Amino acid sequence: MTRRAVVIGSGFGGLAAAVRLGARGYRVTLLERLGEAGGRARVHRQDGFTFDAGPTIVTAPFLFEELWALCGRSLADDVELRSLDPFYRIRFDDGRTFDVSADADCMRAQIARFEPGDVRGYDRLQEISRKIYEVGFERLGREPFDRATDMLKALPALVRLQGYRSVYGLVSRYIRNPQLRMVFSFHPLLVGGNPLTTTAVYTLIAHLEKRWGVHYVMGGTGRLVAALVDLIEGLGGTLRFDAEVERIVVRDGEARGVVLKSGETIDADVVVSNADPLLTYGTLIPPEQCRGRNARTRTRMRSSMSLFVWYFGTDRTYDELPHHMILMGPRYRELLRDIFDRHWLADDMSLYLHRPTATDPSVAPDGCDAFYVLSPVPHLDAGIDWQTAAEPYRRRIAERLEATVLPGLRSHVVTSRVTTPLEFQDQLLSFRGAAFGPEPVLTQSAWFRPHNRSEDVANLYLVGAGTHPGAGLPGVVSSAAVLERFLDDV
Numbered sequence: 001m002t003r004r005a006v007v008i009g010s011g012f013g014g015l016a017a018a019v020r021l022g023a024r025g026y027r028v029t030l031l032e033r034l035g036e037a038g039g040r041a042r043v044h045r046q047d048g049f050t051f052d053a054g055p056t057i058v059t060a061p062f063l064f065e066e067l068w069a070l071c072g073r074s075l076a077d078d079v080e081l082r083s084l085d086p087f088y089r090i091r092f093d094d095g096r097t098f099d100v101s102a103d104a105d106c107m108r109a110q111i112a113r114f115e116p117g118d119v120r121g122y123d124r125l126q127e128i129s130r131k132i133y134e135v136g137f138e139r140l141g142r143e144p145f146d147r148a149t150d151m152l153k154a155l156p157a158l159v160r161l162q163g164y165r166s167v168y169g170l171v172s173r174y175i176r177n178p179q180l181r182m183v184f185s186f187h188p189l190l191v192g193g194n195p196l197t198t199t200a201v202y203t204l205i206a207h208l209e210k211r212w213g214v215h216y217v218m219g220g221t222g223r224l225v226a227a228l229v230d231l232i233e234g235l236g237g238t239l240r241f242d243a244e245v246e247r248i249v250v251r252d253g254e255a256r257g258v259v260l261k262s263g264e265t266i267d268a269d270v271v272v273s274n275a276d277p278l279l280t281y282g283t284l285i286p287p288e289q290c291r292g293r294n295a296r297t298r299t300r301m302r303s304s305m306s307l308f309v310w311y312f313g314t315d316r317t318y319d320e321l322p323h324h325m326i327l328m329g330p331r332y333r334e335l336l337r338d339i340f341d342r343h344w345l346a347d348d349m350s351l352y353l354h355r356p357t358a359t360d361p362s363v364a365p366d367g368c369d370a371f372y373v374l375s376p377v378p379h380l381d382a383g384i385d386w387q388t389a390a391e392p393y394r395r396r397i398a399e400r401l402e403a404t405v406l407p408g409l410r411s412h413v414v415t416s417r418v419t420t421p422l423e424f425q426d427q428l429l430s431f432r433g434a435a436f437g438p439e440p441v442l443t444q445s446a447w448f449r450p451h452n453r454s455e456d457v458a459n460l461y462l463v464g465a466g467t468h469p470g471a472g473l474p475g476v477v478s479s480a481a482v483l484e485r486f487l488d489d490v
Contacts, residue, residue, distance in 0.1 A: 002027050006258050006268040008245050008284075011039025012055070012473060013464030014274030015228040016067060016480035021270070022235030023070040024487060029266055030237060031258070033244035033429075037229050039274070040428060040435075043222035044311055047415035049370045050220050050363040051311040056354050056372065057084075057324070058215040059208050060474040064224070067477075071231050078227040080218040082359055087214040088324035091405065092179050099322075100183065102210045115177035125174040125184060126207070132161045133204040133211070141469045142481045144452055151447035163201045163442065167193075168333075170200040182332050189376055191471040192304025192436025194340040196333060199442040208474065216323065216359050248273075248284045248460065255460040258284075270459050272483065277438075277450035277466040278431035289456050301444060303434035304471070305339050306379040306421035309372060310394050314412040317369045318405075323358040327351040327404060340439075343382035345389065349375050349400065368414070373397060379421060380433035386420040394418055437466035445470065452482045461486065 005021045007014045010032040018030045036042050040054035058064070061081055068075040075081075086099035098110055104126070108119050135157045143150060162170055171185040187205040188198035217224045229239055244261040248271055255271040273280045278301070281290050329335055329350040338346040354372040357364045364370040375397060378384065394416075402409040421433030430437070438444045449468045454460040463479040465471035 003270065004268045005029070005270040005272065006031065006266055007272045007274060008248075008258065008280075009033075009039060009274030009464070010037040010225075010229075010239065011274050011464055011476065012041060012225075012228075013476040013479050014039070014272070015225065015232065016477045017272045017274065017461075017463045017483055018232045018237055019067045019070060019228065019235070020480050020484045021272070021487075022232055022237045024484070026270065028232065028235070028237035029268070030232060030239045031243040031245060031260070031266075032239065032241050034427070035241050037239060037241075038222060038225040041221050041225050043220060043225075044417060046417065047313065048365040049311075049313040049368070049415055050222070051370060051372055051417075052221040052354075052356070053309075053311075053419070055221050055473050056216070056356070058217060058221075058224070058473060059205075060212050060477075061215055062212065063474060063477045063481075066481075067228070067231065071235060073231070078230065079224055081215040082218055084214045084216055084323050084359065086322065087209055088326055089322045090183055090326045090328060092182070092328050093330045096179070098179075098183050100209075102213060111180060114180050115175075118175050118177050118180055121174035121176070122180075122184075125171065125203075126210070128161065128170070128174075129203045129207040132163070132201055133207040135161060136163075136201045136204045137208065137469075137474070140446065141474075141478050142485065143446075143468075144482055144485055145447040145449075145468050146451045146453045146455065148447060154446065158201065161200070163199050165200040166196055167198050167200050167202050168195040170203055178332075179328075182328055186326065188440065189305075191440055191475065192434065192465075193440040194305075194336050196336050197340070198440050199445055201442075201445065202440060205472075214324075216356065218360050218362075220356065220360070220363055245275075245284060247286070248280075248457070250286060250289050250457055253289075254458040255454075270461070270487075272461045272463060274462075274464045276429055276431050276464075277462055279429050280462065281450075281456075282431075285457060285460075302439040302441065303379050303381070303432045304436035304439045305376045306424055306433045307419070307435045308375045308377045308390075308393060308397075308421075309419040310397055311370075311372050311417050311419075312413050313364055313371065313415040314369045314406075314409070315367070315414045316412050317357065317367065318355070321353075321355050321358065321405060323355055325353040325355070325405065327353060327400070339376055339378050343378040345377060345382070345384050345393070349397065351375055351397065351400065353401070353405070373401065377421065379435075380425060384421075386422045390418055390420050436471035437464070440470050452479060453486050 005026040044051040086101040257267040425433035
């Protein structure tokens with residue numbers, strides 16, 4: 001008898017889960033409340049421009065190659081990944097720049113320009129980053145962590161690798177120059193974490209980039225989403241849009257399907273939620289089914305930051321700019337405290353600028369550039385009225401870009417749209433409008449994070465940014481691999 005699976009949400013975690021379930025013979029129904037697949041990775045198209053709404057890079061292509069191999073196919077036949085060099089350029093407030101790449105000699109030469117004494121520290125930092133990667137990603141990234149004993153077994157290795165320190169604290173042990181400390185500690189922001197408090201385990205991101213490279217999907221990340229949908233349908237799965245789940249059906253302590261807002265019931269032997277865990281446990285499951293830690297999760301977990309994103313196109317090109325650029329503001333640690341601790345919308349800002357047309361002119365009309373600029377901002381508990389604050393904040397970003405790297409910008413913008421924390425809350429159903437789920441501090445990582453296998457409801461599983469191993473494309477795709485560890489027990 002063919003087993004049935006329902007997957008709630010078509011973000012990368014849900015897509016990867018649907019592929020793995022389909023490859024194991026499940027008849028999969030993938031439900032998406034929006035009108036297109038991708039979740040945070042949906043696509044905005046307007047005025048001839050194509051904008052990736054969320055993720056813009058692939059740092060662990062082998063994770064996707066594995067999904068294609070499960071289907072007897074090759075990723076390269078469906079998706080073209082273009083390796084980027086440099087990975088990104090960091091511009092400091094004083095105008096100095098640093099190009100991050102996998103070339104160790106190039107990195108050492110640039111470090112020497114800032115602080116010759118930090119070259120040796122860089123080599124030592126790279127070695128510990130490699131060791132943390134081997135333990136934190138290769139060894140523990142697919143471990144279920146649904147028992148406290150799993151965490152106890154991992155603790156000695158994490159302590160030995162200084163996982164109790166923050167990323168910034170670990171970097172500061174080896175790097176003295178303040179600007180170089182920014183270069184080597186900002187990575188937690190890519191997964192919603194504060195470098196000052198995120199566990200040093202996340203220094204593995206730097207090694208992940210160095211080992212596997214930073215890649216752009218030609219046509220945009222949405223092309224990768226579409227290719228995954230093709231895989232799922234090729235395995236006999238069904239993807240339904242505008243299909244919002246009202247609740248998960250629980251009988252005798254087991255997930256047995258879902259009820260849609262329309263009233264339709266879809267039966268299943270397995271239910272996988274790619275929704276925010278706080279939505280899953282706070283709304284989709286009957287309250288009497290939530291016991292212990294999950295009943296308290298909603299009010300006690302610290303949420304990640306949110307994002308303000310401005311998508312815009314220009315009627316000219318800025319050929320001197322690289323594909324990826326990070327513009328550091330005049331403050332670093334104090335700005336992070338404003339975002340994560342004080343929950344203030346600061347007057348200054350640091351920005352991530354994405355110019356995909358540097359690599360892929362197809363995402364904009366001829367002679368034009370497509371851009372996406374992202375500013376980390378507090379989540380909605382800050383009480384910022386984004387309906388009135390959005391446009392003034394967008395103008396401030398435009399002024400900042402025009403004064404630094406995009407001369408004459410405001411007179412060349414021909415299309416524009418923004419995403420605020422309100423959209424993360426209202427469209428993506430993210431708790432507090434947080435862009436990355438629970439904040440990745442040590443006490444909210446691994447076993448402390450919402451578990452991939454529900455301890456409250458049998459045959460209910462969680463994937464995506466809110467569960468283990470965490471946010472970012474490698475994390476959410478790996479969460480589906482953790483799911484597969486449990487399927488033999490179903």
